[in-house]
Amino acid sequence: MPEADDIVLVVTTTDDRALADAIARALVERRLAACVRIVPVGSVYRWQGEICAADEFAVEAKTTHAAxxxxxxxxxxxxxxxLPEILVLPALGGSDAYLGWIRSEVTPAGAR
Known part of the structure; x- marks a missing residue:
């Protein structure tokens, strides 16, 4: 499997589909992400001492470590x-063509 040590997935969640779409569009328009996947999910979490459950949208931005x-x-x-969820997860591998496409679509901040 081709190495992808410069490719990461930045993940957040929101309970608002329109906001998920706005975040996705902003990241792609600014060339900060090559693609953003939006997936409906159910979350269970503790917030301010209470256990909560919510229907949310996971927003997964495919980008480079530099961006x-x-x-x-x-x-x-x-x-x-x-306190929005913002996690950066490394890609452990992938197809050369797809990883190359991500690299070609993302312009790291400061290099524009």
Whole structure:
């Protein structure tokens, strides 16, 4: 499997489909992500001492390690949650063609 040590997935969630779409579009338009997948999910979590359950949308941005900081900053600026989930997960591998496409579509912050 081809190495993908420069490719990451930046993940957040929101309970609002329109916001998920807005985050996805902003990241792709700014060339911070090559693709953003939006997936309906159910979440169970503890918040302020209470166990909560919510229907949410997982927003998964496929990007490069170099652009991950700018992706995180964009999500934080667009997200209304007090504490939005923002996780950066490494890609462990993938097809050369797909990894190359991600690299070609993302322009790291400062290189524009």
């Amino acid at each position: 991950a900081g700018a992706v995180q900053a964009a999500i934080a600026a667009l997200h209304p949650y007090d």
